[in-house]
Amino acid sequence: MREHVIEARSLTKKYGSVTALKDVDITVKRGDIYGLIGDNGAGKTTFLKMLTGQIYPSGGEVRLFGAYPEKELQKNRKRSGAIVESPGFYPKLSVERNLEYYRIQKGIPGKGKVEEILKGVGLWEKRRKKGGTLSMGMKQRLGLGIALLGEPELLILDEPINGLDPSGIIEMRNLLLQLNREKNITIIISSHILSELEQIATIYGFLSQGWLLNEITAEQLHEQCAVYLDIAVTEPEQYAALLEKKWEGISYKVLPDSSFRIKSPEMTADAYSLLAAEHKIGVLRLEQKQMMLEEYYMNLKERGRLSC
């Protein structure tokens, strides 16, 4: 059984009269990338801040690497790195000096560590730039670099891709996947960008108004919500024969309106319309269902349904 890196039991947080988290139970196992999903104000940051020790629970408990009493918990927090809210660094210091400052502050030996981190997060070329003059994406990288200084076993990331441009998002995604796969770093990450989370998370937790609505693994999501493509054509019978001839063993069903639902299509949608066009068959409708996570989330939130 994989070790429990994070265990929250009946975790509750009240800010005065506002209850931001209610009886939340979350378990994150070693090697997981846990995607924390929820609308604004759902309680994601509140949860993550209780992991980092920036705030304390009003009820329930949180364990990191099995430790519960606050003293033990504090010790085990050193095994994690975090970016919660905006990445914290000194805007007037250069990128390199920022990392050097935090290296010394955290008591991490070896000057070479800073160079290794700078290269790892793609900031080597920008090492002499002042933190405050960096672009949003570069600031996030610096934040991640600081979080990685202590060789954490757990990364706690609150909206790390917020404000990044498309290539920044891809780079951050690849970096996180690499850290997870090569160094077995467990990650808990909150994001509003579901299509992004869908590409990296191994398990999802859905928060709404302080409640944990549901948890589902990426594997379960894929089983429940297999991708499919719907195509309606002018000559269904002829098209069925063409489909079977072209892609032997293809899995599809004919819907009541005589359109075809092709399960887990291996080809792009274009391949199916091209097949029709080559035989002068008209395509009346072509839809591909791709965003499983988004659909699952909307069903859960709006209809309370645990399905796609």
Ligand SMILES: Nc1ncnc2c1ncn2[C@@H]1O[C@H](COP(=O)(O)OP(=O)(O)OP(=O)(O)O)[C@@H](O)[C@H]1O
């Ligand atoms: N310091 C605070 N004092 C009072 N209420 C707070 C405080 N911090 C958060 N809240 C409230 O707690 C609830 C949860 O907020 P939280 O920031 O955890 O949500 P979130 O899911 O991270 O939202 P977002 O996606 O907007 O960052 C909200 O109603 C918020 O207004």
